[in-house]
Amino acid sequence: MKYIINCSLAMIAALLLVNTTYASEKIGLHIHDPWIKEAPPNATVLGAYMTIENHENKKFIITQITSPLFKKIEIHKSVTKDGMTTMEQRKRIVIHANKSFILQPGDYHLMLIKPTKPLKHGDLVPLTFTLENGKTIIAKAKVKKVLGSMSPKKE
Amino acid sequence: MTVNAAFVKNNRALIAFILIAVIGFFSWRVYHVQIQDPLDRILLDPPRSLTPFSLVAGDNNPFTLEQLKGKWTFLFFGYTSCPDVCPTTLTEMATMSKLLAKSTEPNTIQFVFISVDPERDTPDHLKNFVAYFNKTFTGATGTIDQLNTLTRQIDIKHRRLKEQGNNYLVEHSADILLFNPQAKLFARFPAPHYSEEISALFTEILKLNKDT
Ligand SMILES: [Cu+2]
Numbered sequence: 505m506k507y508i509i510n511c512s513l514a515m516i517a518a519l520l521l522v523n524t525t526y527a528s529e530k531i532g533l534h535i536h537d538p539w540i541k542e543a544p545p546n547a548t549v550l551g552a553y554m555t556i557e558n559h560e561n562k563k564f565i566i567t568q569i570t571s572p573l574f575k576k577i578e579i580h581k582s583v584t585k586d587g588m589t590t591m592e593q594r595k596r597i598v599i600h601a602n603k604s605f606i607l608q609p610g611d612y613h614l615m616l617i618k619p620t621k622p623l624k625h626g627d628l629v630p631l632t633f634t635l636e637n638g639k640t641i642i643a644k645a646k647v648k649k650v651l652g653s654m655s656p657k658k659e
Numbered sequence: 660m661t662v663n664a665a666f667v668k669n670n671r672a673l674i675a676f677i678l679i680a681v682i683g684f685f686s687w688r689v690y691h692v693q694i695q696d697p698l699d700r701i702l703l704d705p706p707r708s709l710t711p712f713s714l715v716a717g718d719n720n721p722f723t724l725e726q727l728k729g730k731w732t733f734l735f736f737g738y739t740s741c742p743d744v745c746p747t748t749l750t751e752m753a754t755m756s757k758l759l760a761k762s763t764e765p766n767t768i769q770f771v772f773i774s775v776d777p778e779r780d781t782p783d784h785l786k787n788f789v790a791y792f793n794k795t796f797t798g799a800t801g802t803i804d805q806l807n808t809l810t811r812q813i814d815i816k817h818r819r820l821k822e823q824g825n826n827y828l829v830e831h832s833a834d835i836l837l838f839n840p841q842a843k844l845f846a847r848f849p850a851p852h853y854s855e856e857i858s859a860l861f862t863e864i865l866k867l868n869k870d871t
Contacts, residue, residue, distance in 0.1 A: 543746060544739075544791030546784060551742035576826075582743045584850055588816055589744050590830035610851060613743050617826065650750055 526643035532559035533599065533635070538645035540629055541609070545622040552577075552614035552631070552645050553607045558599040565636040566597040573629050575618035582610050591615070596636070625649040694863050701860065706843035712809040714773065714801040717786025722771070722799035727842035731768045731861075734836045736815050738776035738829050739788045744850075746792075748835065753792040754854035755861075762862055767840075774800040775810070775817035776829050813844050837861070839868075 526535040538554035558564055569577040579594040594612075599605045607613050614631075623629065627647040634640050667674065714722040733752060737745035752770050759768055772789050774780035777800045780788075785798025800806070810817060817831040833850035835857065846864065848857050 541742070541746060543742070544788045546787045547739060547742075547746075548779075549740050549742040551746070580743070584744075584833055587832050587834060587849060588830050589833035589850060590820065591741070591743065591828055593828075609743060609747050615742050651754075 524644075524646075526641060531564075531635075531639055531641065533557070533564045533641060534559065535631075535633065535641060535643040538631065538643045540616065540623065540645045540647045542623070542625050542647050542649040548618060550574075550616040550619065550623070551609070552616055552629075553609065554643070554645070555607070556597065556599050556605045558601060558603055558605075561601050563601050564599045566599070566633050567595075567636050568634040569614055570632050570634075571616065571630055573620050573623070574616045575620070577631070578615045578617065579612070580615045581612050623647045694860075697856075697860060698863060698867075701846045701848055702864075703844055703846060706839055706841075706845045707813070708843050709809070709812050712812075713805055714799045714809065715782045716797050716799040717782050719782070722773075722797065724842050726797075727838050729840050730766070731840060731845075732771055732838040733768070734771045734773065734838065735834075736773050736775050736810070736817060736831050737833075738774050738831070739780050739784065740776065741829070744833060748833070748850070748852055749789065749792040749796075751852045751854045751857075752796070752835070755858050756793050756795070758854060758858040759861065763865065769797065770795070771797045771799060773806070773809075774798065775806055775815075775831050776800075776819070777802060777806070837864075 524537060526538070527533065534557045536555040536557055538552060540550050540552045543550045556566070566579075569579070571577060579597055580591040581594060582589065582591050597605055597612075605612075616629075625647055628644040629647065631643050631645055632640055633643065709724060709727075711724045716722040716726075733755065735745075735748055735752065737748065739745070749772060752772075756768070756770055770793065772785065774785055780798075780800055782798065782800060785800060789796035789798040806817070809815075813836060815832045815834070815836075817829060820828040820830055835848040835852055836844060837846040837848070839845040846860075848860075
């Protein structure tokens with residue numbers, strides 16, 4: 505019982521800490537819980553994950569993501585075909601009307617290239633998303649150290 | 660006394676027998692579905708011997724067939740300019756190392772990450788990279804020819820994808836390989852990897868190995 509209470513408290517604490525949504529006031533497009541997987545200090549690339557929610561009746565297209573803490577950011581998808589794994593680059597992210605777009609480990613991710621300084625658990629990384637219509641959304645992704653199992657869930 | 664009670668009283672032995680048979684059958688099924696069938700899918704029969712290969716680990720230490728001897732080895736191929744799948748697998752391997760530390764003798768298992776991107780991943784860069792996941796992990800690499808001497812023997816494919824200055828991608832097999840203490844390829848675990856699942860299967864492998 506004590507274990508269950510501890511777990512619930514930890515989960516509530518995690519939700520309070522983690523649940524952050526970033527939006528531009530005039531756009532119904534929300535960047536939900538952006539986070540970056542903490543990497544070895546000598547890593548040259550990091551992965552960022554989030555859920556992008558579209559609350560409007562029209563689609564949005566993200567064409568560019570930048571950060572002052574990285575030289576370059578690319579949109580990638582990890583794919584495994586015939587036992588071979590690789591990443592495919594995408595030019596843009598399309599979020600259809602009233603739909604969500606999920607970036608998660610083993611799937612779509614932002615590849616953050618060449619950090620200007622080593623990042624560690626708890627750091628906040630500003631990301632600027634530029635839409636096709638020229639508008640921008642700024643989000644702060646939290647760097648998190650992942651300890652347990654984090655492979656994509658089995659069906 | 661009702662008919663049912665009388666039936667139970669007169670056929671106790673028969674009912675017990677049926678119960679045991681049913682329980683026995685289901686445990687056998689569960690064993691098969693959870694242990695035997697997955698084992699059949701991952702084990703090499705017979706284990707595959709390797710011819711010598713020569714790679715380099717951190718601090719200029721050799722990583723050859725000799726380093727595979729005397730311990731069980733979990734081996735994964737990848738590269739450090741990979742932000743998603745490779746660190747995820749190394750995290751899983753770190754969890755496996757923790758899980759298996761509880762159930763196995765110390766220093767009987769090693770974890771190795773081999774980079775198939777020697778142009779960007781030097782042995783010392785690899786050493787520091789894997790140390791983040793677990794201080795005891797080994798990182799190694801070699802020239803493409805040296806890598807191929809090993810990878811061709813164990814059906815690991817790897818290919819450099821596109822040229823974009825220093826920003827190219829590498830395609831590689833994502834299996835975790837298991838070698839036995841005689842340096843023979845013993846099992847391969849296809850992606851996606853779940854540390855609990857692989858650890859449980861490895862514990863079964865150790866048990867079976869003790870019996871024979
Ligand atoms: Cu990527």
